[in-house]
Amino acid sequence: MPPLKVHHLQYSQSERIPWLLHELALTNQPIPYELIIHRRAPYFSPPALVALHPMKAAPVLEDGPLILAESGAIIEYVLDTHAPSSTLKLRPNQPGYTNYLFWFHWANANLQPCIMRCVTLVRTGLPDSHPAKVGVVERLHTALAFLDAHLREDGVEWLAGPEGGFSAADIMMVFL
Ligand SMILES: N[C@@H](CCC(=O)N[C@@H](CS)C(=O)NCC(=O)O)C(=O)O
Known part of the structure; x- marks a missing residue:
């Protein structure tokens, strides 16, 4: 089987x-x-990198003729098709599954947009008191406090919780 080709953009969530x-x-x-x-x-x-995929962003995975973008989709694809026995993806019958599912998706669907909205508004130079800026900063603080509260729960070392162990949900949380 030819090796996978992993296209990574420096300093990015494609890490x-x-x-x-x-x-x-x-x-x-x-x-x-x-x-x-x-x-x-x-x-x-x-x-x-632009030439590889219509979204012109990293990561992009090449597996033979398949070209796949979106880090979450790539992670699921690699684990399902190349490492089906890996403990990095929790299945519905495993302890920690719902934590795994939630945090895996929350990383990109909630935290990541919160961070990007903040980064964008800070760069506009709007005053800190502008309601749009106040709103997005508050939302980011809410998101980070929510994440902290989960990680402060007893026995929670990794996002999938005490029984889940280190998983792909932890990997999805990376944002560079
Ligand atoms: N939701 C996508 C985000 C892809 C994305 O925006 N990647 C950024 C790096 S963090 C990128 O390639 N930026 C360069 C560009 O948009 O030209 C994922 O998780 O893969």
Whole structure:
């Protein structure tokens, strides 16, 4: 089987995919892959990355003829099709499953937009008292407090909770 090709953009949430593959190798489930690191040009994707997928963003995975974007989809695909026995993805019959499911999706569907709205509004130079800025900053604080509260619960070392252990939900939470 030809190695997977992992397209990673420097300093970005596409870090999740090399991290996932590294964790699989550490747990004796190495998946052959080629890591292609793209440099920002100067902020957005360079032409070689733009050419790969209509969304012009990283990460992008190539598996033979398949071209797949979206870090969450890539993680699920790699675990389901290349490492089905990995403990990094929790299944419905396993303890910690609903925590795993929730935090895996919350990372990209909730926290990530909160952070991006803040970053964007800060760059507009609006005064801190502007209601739009106050609103997005409050929402980010709410999100981070919610995450902290979960991680402060007894026995919760990883996002999937005391029984779930380290999982792909922790990997999804990375934001660079
Ligand atoms: N929701 C997507 C986000 C993809 C995305 O926006 N990637 C950024 C890096 S964090 C990117 O490629 N930025 C360069 C650009 O948009 O030109 C995912 O999780 O894969």
